Structure formats: structure tokens, C-alpha cells
Amino acid sequence: MRSIYYEIFEDLRDRIEEGEFPYQSYIPSESALVEEYECSHNTLRKALNVLRLHGYIQPIHGKGVLVIWQPDVHARFVLGDIESFREACERNGIRAHTSVRSFTQITADKQIAEMTGFAIGDRLYRVERVRHINGAALIYDINYFLASALPELTPDIVEDSVYLYIEETLGMHITTSKRSVSVEHVSVADRMVLDLLDYTMVAVVTSVTFNSDGVHFETTFSRHRPDFFTFHNTAVRGY
């Protein structure tokens, strides 16, 4: 993102994370920041809005812009924003490894269409992957990709990073992801591929993802061992 407001957002975010503006302190006023960044009022406000939506700040009418971000809350395995497994691991300094368990091409029948939200007859890649963290199999991912959107998907790409391939090779951009979190009993497959210890349930994240053309190109079921799962989210009233 090379837009001005986005760079201001990144800069202010870093300044907050580095402690220049600590929790419960006020950042400089809008007019001061407009001078500092040499931008317009509207552009700065747009950057502030992004910070707000991410839970960094809370502007208070007539007073100032308060920092409500605390380091320890954010320093976890963040899932709420759109971020690939690889990105999330790098951000959190976790050593991880992915193994591809199966890679097939299928046509959506009625049952698969209902489960994934794709249309009956759609050609799909079905990928099963297991995510290992520090040697333990903790996450079991089942992806369905729309074949027409990802023409040349191969097991190699899938083992590396699908999102890297999508963004860099295809030049396609992921924009919206609708997620839901639920808790389910372990399946036979879970028991086979995951190191479940004595857990009898898994946390399941279902993601329906759209690209910048508005094409629903991916549905993923991500099954996590409970003790390694947290889903973070910031909700804002009004807007």
C-alpha cells in the first residue's frame, strides 16, 4: 500500500507499538499531525480511523486521541485480521512447518456446494495440510480453492505459501474474509493427523474469502487443538 494515509497509519502504529505513545496517553492533536506529516485534515483522519478500527486508539471528542493499545494483549497468535499462517508465524517468531496431506481436484456436488458456499459444478482444488509448531501437529487445514481463479496450483505451491503465490505470482489481491469460529467434536481424521493428547474437541475457523474482483475463491476449515488456539478481534461501535 503506497497511499499517504496508509503510510501515516503504519508510522503511527509503529510509534505506538514502540512505546512513543504509551497506553492511556494522548497522541498529538490532529492539527499538529497534519503539520508533521504535511497532509490534509481528511487524509490524517482516514489514517486515524484505521488505527481505531484496529484497536490502537480511541479519539475523544473535544479532548484528544487516546492510546488504548497494550503490548501484551497484541503479542499473541493474532488471527482476527487477514493474515496467512506464514505471516502470522513470522510476526510472532514461531518456528513452523507445513506438510501437505492430500491434493486433489474435484467438482462440487450438492453436499460440497452447501458446505463451502460454492456453486454445484464448480471445479475446485481440495487441499489438506497439517501445520506443525515446534514439531507438534496442531492445526489441520482443509482448503477448497476455485480452480478457475487459481489456474496452475500445484502441491509445491501449496506446501510453500498459497497466499504468496496468489499475491505475487498471480497479482491477485485478497480483500474480504468472512470468518466464523465454532467448537466441534474431534473427527476420525483429526485424531489421525493431529497430536491431540486427550482433547476431545477442536476449535474450527471457517473462512470464506473473496478477491479484489469480488470472486469467492476460497473456503477453508481450519481445525485447531484448543490449547494452541486464540482468536482476537476488535469491534467498534458506530464508525
Next chain:
Amino acid sequence: MRSIYYEIFEDLRDRIEEGEFPYQSYIPSESALVEEYECSHNTLRKALNVLRLHGYIQPIHGKGVLVIWQPDVHARFVLGDIESFREACERNGIRAHTSVRSFTQITADKQIAEMTGFAIGDRLYRVERVRHINGAALIYDINYFLASALPELTPDIVEDSVYLYIEETLGMHITTSKRSVSVEHVSVADRMVLDLLDYTMVAVVTSVTFNSDGVHFETTFSRHRPDFFTFHNTAVRGY
């Protein structure tokens, strides 16, 4: 919310939900909507942005604004946005009942401070409530409210709706809520108050909530029986 952009947002949201603009169709162009709503370009864009953040639309550069909202996905027990238990039930047409299990005033010691994010020495109300849906005890809420922010909290208020009291009586506004979802083993208390059937784990939503003054005034642990729990969320790249 009486602002223009928010009313436009609500109107367009309703038009999408009522089927005037179906899934994968384009809504009228910005210029057409500016004429229809007799507002400025920027104001309309602000409304569109709210729709986008809620997963209703996806604007496509140079083409138009695509609808990506589907009725069945949204027609559940939505939790992702800030919404009280009462509001959520009304929106989903669920008959629910709340019983207060305990209501005490405490001072935060080291352990409570770490758990809740409040400071040691803060005066807090500790409230335990059980949410019954169709007669079954399904949700066990443990709230910690900052006493200085909610001066006159009583068991009666707590049984009705704390959020109604906060917003209407105190005139205080809830703006930001940081949530995390995890899965935990059932506790002794869970087993006592909830109708757990044979479930051995619960879904736990931890919420840290700020008011419009930037004061962290509530931390809540909401423990759900797994089969009645889903957490919905829309993530957008670039914001």
C-alpha cells in the same frame, strides 16, 4: 446515529438485506447514489466504507460496487459486532432469560488485576449471570465492572440489561471492545450452573470494553456450551 453517512449506510444495508440488491449484483454507481441521496461524494463513500467493513459489499476499482452479502450466512447468533445479549436475542428472535447468580463488590488484588486488565486496588463489581435460552442454561457470564464508572449498579439493573442502563441512564457510550475467543476445559462452576450434557469443554469469549472516554470499564468472561456457540467476524485487507 443521526449523521447523514450513517443513515445512508442503514438504508443501503436494509436494501441489500431485503433483496433489492442481491448477492453478486452491482449497486448503482457512486454518482447515481450521490444524486439519489443528495449528498456529497465523500459522504457517500464514507457510507460505502461502513458497508464494506461489515462484509456487505466489495467495491471494484473501475467497475462498480459488488454485493457479497448472503442472507443465510448472516442469519445466526451474531457476536462479532458490539451487541448486548439482549440485542442479539431480539435480532435473532430468541426467547431468553437471565438469572443473576451473584453480585458482589470487590477490590482488585494482584491476581484479579492480571486476569482482568484492571489496576490493583480498583473497586469492581463482580457479577455472575446465567443465560437461559428456551429453558436451558447455555451461557455463564462473569463480569467485572469498574465501580467508579458505574456508580449505582444494582442486582435489578444487572438482571435487566446493563448496557441499557449504561447507555440510557448514564448517557455513557460503549465504543471499543477487544475480544478473544478460546476453548477451555469446563470448570467446577460451569458444571454447576450450565446444562452441559456430556460436553467437557466450553467456548470462552473474553471482552475488554472501553467507553467513549477511553476508560476501560468492563472485562467479561462469557462461557458458552459449544453447540450453541458461533462467533462471526469480517476481516478486510487494507484496513
Next chain:
DNA sequence: GCCGATTTGTCCGTATGTATC
């Protein structure tokens, strides 16, 4: 491939309203 019309995306400057101090 090019051009022009349409549509979304970004940015600016300004004005006015409202809450806080």
C-alpha cells in the same frame, strides 16, 4: 492497441457543528 467514457480511489481546502477545558 488506442482512445474516451465511466467508475472507483485518493487527496486537498474549507466550512460548520459540537464537546472539552
Next chain:
DNA sequence: CGATACATACGGACAAATCGG
């Protein structure tokens, strides 16, 4: 009351992507 700070809205300008001729 006035000064400061955030909130909303307007109008105009240009960039960038898409599409059809």
C-alpha cells in the same frame, strides 16, 4: 466566554482501473 480538539459535510481535482468502440 473563548480557545482547542474532534466530527461531519461539501465541492473540486486528479489518478487509476475497466470497458467498449
